[in-house]
Amino acid sequence: METTGALKLDVFTYSTIIKVFADAKMWQMALKIKDDMLSAGVTPNTVTWSSLISACANASLVEQSIQLYHEMLLAGCEPNTQCFNSLLHACVEACQYDTAFRLFQSWMDRKTSSNLTGDHVSVAEEVLEREEASESPLTSPNHVPSHNLSFPEGFQFAPTTTTYNILMKACRTDYHRAKALMEEMRSAGLTPNQIS
Incomplete structure (x- = not known):
């Protein structure tokens, strides 16, 4: 038709x-369409990249999701909170629960440190430092460390109810940790929903 x-x-x-x-x-078809799109000279936008990251996240492809995030930044497209939620979802789907919590904490720490110092720190450095300092084994035998996750200038990560719901899923059977997340969500001014 075209x-x-x-x-x-x-x-x-x-x-x-x-x-x-x-x-x-x-996810393979989604990536093929991205290639077709680029071949046709059409530039992906934030919605396109979010959908691509989500496609890989739904298939538990953490590394592929991170690669798409990098491509998005290289293309000059600013990520939104949905992109980060999709990355967390990819970790949870791949049973990389500790990685999901470390990414979230790194994002929150980076938000706090950039508000205080104006520095834009690489999340990868923070995640790797925590992995090296951690004495507890990771909960997933197929853990793949996240690397080089950085933020564009001026981006402020704002967790949503969905963000906390994903993290509560990562708690698995740890009721107390999930309850603490629920309280943190409320203190951030977010309202738990039926999924929470």
Whole structure:
């Protein structure tokens, strides 16, 4: 239809197609559409990148999700909170619970430190330092350390109810940790929902 001029494939069309494949857990097709999109000269936007990261997160592909995050930054596209939630979701789906908590804590620490000092610290450095300092074994035998997760200038990570819900899922059977997250969510001014 596009070759006959009956349809113009733009960023919204491609993003919708990618989202459909992401929701259907067909991550390979979502990535193929991204390649087609780039070949056609259409620039992905934040929605496109979020859907791509989500597609890989739904398939428990932590490293692929992180790679897409890097591609997004290299393309000059600013991530949103949904991108970070998708990265956390990827960790939880891959049973990398400790990594999810470390990423979240690093993001929150970075937010606090940038508010205090103006520094923009690489999350990777913080995560790796914590992994090296930690004496407890990771909960997942297939743990893959996250690396080089950095933030664009001026980005402020603001956790949402969804962020906390993902982290509560990472608590597994640790009721007290989940309850503490619920209290933290409330103190941040967020309202727990049915999923919480």
